[in-house]
Amino acid sequence: MNVPTMASLFAxxxxxxxxxxxxxxxxxxxxxxxxxxxxxxxxxKAGVSFAVLGTEEGCTGDPAKRAGNEFLFQMQAVTNIEVxxxxxxxxxxxxxxxxxxxxxxxxxxxxxxxEVVHHTQFLKQLLDEGKISLEGGTYKGKRITYHDPCYLGxxxxxxxxxxxxxxxxxxxxxxxxxxxKRGLCCGAGGAQMFKEPEKGDKDVNIERTEQALExxxxxxxxxxxxxxxxxxxxxxxxxxxxxxxxxxxxxxIANAEDL
Amino acid sequence: xxxLPNILFAVAxxxxxxxxxxxxxxxxxNIKLGRKVEVDDNPAKRFKNMAxxxxxxxxxxVRPIAGLMHIIVYVGFIIINIEVLEIIIDGLFGTHRxxxxxxxxxxxxxxxxxxxxxxxxxxxxxxxIRRNVIRLRRFIKPEMKGWPKTDANWILYIExxxxxxxxxxxxxxxxxxxxxxxxxxxxGTFPISQFLLPLFDTMSIQTxxxxxxxxxxxxxxxxxxxxNYLYYSKHLHILLAFPNTYYGKLRPQGQFENLDxxxxxxxxxxxxxxxxxxxxxxxxxxxxxxxxxxVMDLTRVQLLNAYTCTECGRCTSECPANQTGKxxxxxxxMMDTRDRLEEVGQNINSNKGEFKADGKQLLDxxxxxxxxxxCTTCNACVEACPVSIDPLSIIMSMRQYLVMEQSAAPTELNxxxxxxxxxxxxxxxxxxxxxxxxxxx
Numbered sequence: 001m002n003v004p005t006m007a008s009l010f011a012x013x014x015x016x017x018x019x020x021x022x023x024x025x026x027x028x029x030x031x032x033x034x035x036x037x038x039x040x041x042x043x044x045k046a047g048v049s050f051a052v053l054g055t056e057e058g059c060t061g062d063p064a065k066r067a068g069n070e071f072l073f074q075m076q077a078v079t080n081i082e083v084x085x086x087x088x089x090x091x092x093x094x095x096x097x098x099x100x101x102x103x104x105x106x107x108x109x110x111x112x113x114x115e116v117v118h119h120t121q122f123l124k125q126l127l128d129e130g131k132i133s134l135e136g137g138t139y140k141g142k143r144i145t146y147h148d149p150c151y152l153g154x155x156x157x158x159x160x161x162x163x164x165x166x167x168x169x170x171x172x173x174x175x176x177x178x179x180x181k182r183g184l185c186c187g188a189g190g191a192q193m194f195k196e197p198e199k200g201d202k203d204v205n206i207e208r209t210e211q212a213l214e215x216x217x218x219x220x221x222x223x224x225x226x227x228x229x230x231x232x233x234x235x236x237x238x239x240x241x242x243x244x245x246x247x248x249x250x251x252x253i254a255n256a257e258d259l
Numbered sequence: 260x261x262x263l264p265n266i267l268f269a270v271a272x273x274x275x276x277x278x279x280x281x282x283x284x285x286x287x288x289n290i291k292l293g294r295k296v297e298v299d300d301n302p303a304k305r306f307k308n309m310a311x312x313x314x315x316x317x318x319x320x321v322r323p324i325a326g327l328m329h330i331i332v333y334v335g336f337i338i339i340n341i342e343v344l345e346i347i348i349d350g351l352f353g354t355h356r357x358x359x360x361x362x363x364x365x366x367x368x369x370x371x372x373x374x375x376x377x378x379x380x381x382x383x384x385x386x387x388i389r390r391n392v393i394r395l396r397r398f399i400k401p402e403m404k405g406w407p408k409t410d411a412n413w414i415l416y417i418e419x420x421x422x423x424x425x426x427x428x429x430x431x432x433x434x435x436x437x438x439x440x441x442x443x444x445x446x447g448t449f450p451i452s453q454f455l456l457p458l459f460d461t462m463s464i465q466t467x468x469x470x471x472x473x474x475x476x477x478x479x480x481x482x483x484x485x486x487n488y489l490y491y492s493k494h495l496h497i498l499l500a501f502p503n504t505y506y507g508k509l510r511p512q513g514q515f516e517n518l519d520x521x522x523x524x525x526x527x528x529x530x531x532x533x534x535x536x537x538x539x540x541x542x543x544x545x546x547x548x549x550x551x552x553x554v555m556d557l558t559r560v561q562l563l564n565a566y567t568c569t570e571c572g573r574c575t576s577e578c579p580a581n582q583t584g585k586x587x588x589x590x591x592x593m594m595d596t597r598d599r600l601e602e603v604g605q606n607i608n609s610n611k612g613e614f615k616a617d618g619k620q621l622l623d624x625x626x627x628x629x630x631x632x633x634c635t636t637c638n639a640c641v642e643a644c645p646v647s648i649d650p651l652s653i654i655m656s657m658r659q660y661l662v663m664e665q666s667a668a669p670t671e672l673n674x675x676x677x678x679x680x681x682x683x684x685x686x687x688x689x690x691x692x693x694x695x696x697x698x699x700x
Binding site for chain 1: 510511512513514515517518521522524525528529549550577579580582583584585586587629632633634635636637638639642643655658659660661662663668669671672674675676679680683684685686688690691692693694695696697699
């Protein structure tokens with residue numbers, strides 16, 4: 001695996017085409033790290049010129065902002081913008097819809113203007129340009145249901161890129177009762193990931209997992225590290241982890257390509 | 260004596276419209292209690308949204324049954340205003356069916372009003388059944404008890420009665436035309452009310468005129484009453500849906516506002532030339548409050564949202580927190596905001612135009628912290644609203660108050676924020692370990 005950092009490329013006077021914003025989950029969470037690695041393998045295979053910030057990356061401030069701490073959010077934002085602008089970053093790709101939304105929509109007003117794409121959009125682009133090819137095989141005919149992350153789908157209208165990728169795998173894409181604009185939250189957004197849920201009849205991720213199970217899938221596809229965790233927990237709760245896998249779209253592609 | 264009805268009519272009209280105008284003035288004053296916001300960007304896009312969403316009802320049909328019936332009632336309401344115009348002219352000048360000279364076109368108009376009136380009656384009956392017999396889940400949530408429930412039914416009764424009066428008026432008129440009564444020239448076709456004619460077969464011309472006039476008067480007085488009922492009801496949306504969709508959010512749903520007051524503070528903190536010990540100037544304005552604890556801290560758009568809400572509950576039925584039995588209901592957030600704003604308005608009315616502190620506020624007295632913290636900010640409520648109301652923005656403003664003014668976040672969130680502040684990640688990991696994943700197999 002070849003993962004150059006912005007600092008090392010900068011020392012060689014090189015500028016990558018795109019910065020891969022790994023995000024906190026992608027850097028530290030054991031489950032999400034697998035998504036990060038799958039995505040990097042695809043980037044390596046496609047010969048994409050990219051780099052990561054590594055130790056210079058910091059939380060975008062999304063969970064702080066949505067918990068109500070606008071002050072901490074803006075401190076994080078201006079610090080990150082300073083680093084990004086310092087390296088002259090033009091284009092950013094990230095596998096986390098929360099990082100994606102924050103950098104794309106909330107950083108510009110604070111001085112951070114970049115072209116920001118989600119990794120599913122980027123992979124779709126690589127596919128269209130012929131830099132990666134997807135052959136059915138591993139996933140041919142498998143029933144896959146796709147869970148729309150709120151911050152990718154409803155919040156930013158990215159619905160089709162992940163779906164097109166799944167269909168390119170020759171898989172059978174089955175939709176849940178709530179999908180696209182009416183997708184149901186996994187329960188982690190708005191900083192809920194970091195606290196116990198309020199009292200209720202059940203947890204949101206259980207409700208969403210039940211909707212997914214109704215489609216009788218072999219795989220639940222996600223495109224967000226937090227959704228991935230919540231759905232994995234849901235599947236475990238239903239004791240279905242032996243028969244149903246929860247996988248990120250990047251993992252599906254990396255597996256199909258046997259990377 | 261001949262002109263007495265015309266005078267009475269003019270008085271009714273002036274009183275009805277005057278009273279309504281007075282309430283609208285109060286409503287505008289209340290909305291202006293909120294913070295001013297810049298909303299004059301991109302008027303073209305805003306007009307387009309208003310045309311599509313309010314005028315074109317584009318978001319109503321997401322739920323096809325309710326959507327279709329709503330469109331019937333809506334079109335009926337718009338079209339019937341032509342009839343109301345005729346009634347007003349007739350009432351003021353003592354004429355009868357002044358537009359009759361339009362001939363065949365008039366026949367067509369009256370016929371279409373009648374068909375719409377019948378469709379409205381059907382829709383209203385189905386609406387009533389959905390609320391009171393089938394009891395759809397979103398209509399029987401805890402916040403829908405008492406006045407909100409009564410209000411919803413009242414609106415249906417009033418609409419039913421108005422349509423029934425309209426058809427009765429036409430039926431007796433048609434009968435009088437048949438009998439060749441003075442004043443009742445032949446005009447209009449009556450595809451629906453013709454079926455009511457047998458009811459009036461045995462009646463004398465005098466009785467028929469009495470019924471026709473009664474129905475005519477009750478119809479127009481009913482409309483004036485309904486106009487004034489709006490202000491006290493969730494039904495204000497028939498007017499406010501238009502400005503509300505105009506001022507609705509244009510940015511992507513995921514893009515939350517960056518608070519300017521915080522940006523100023525952050526810039527000051529990072530400015531190497533700023534004097535950390537500088538005392539504020541004597542004439543400096545009081546520091547801005549972060550977030551919202553009461554309605555005056557909210558923006559005018561948020562307050563307009565609250566008045567526009569018709570409590571249909573589409574937001575609440577899409578809310579993941581509400582679906583899983585948590586206390587949060589986006590509809591209740593809007594209803595609470597409106598109730599508190601009305602309370603503040605009453606306070607101002609009874610204190611000669613000034614607000615006297617009443618020891619209450621929107622936070623805690625209306626909206627609990629448990630509700631606020633249950634929100635996943637998923638935007639399902641915003642997406643679901645047929646008239647561009649944004650309950651999430653109010654929830655966020657109140658969370659900002661809790662966190663930045665009161666430091667009252669749940670402990671786990673305080674831990675998360677401490678981690679972000681110290682390590683640049685919501686978990687307690689060292690920032691220097693951010694690349695470790697590259698070394699792991």
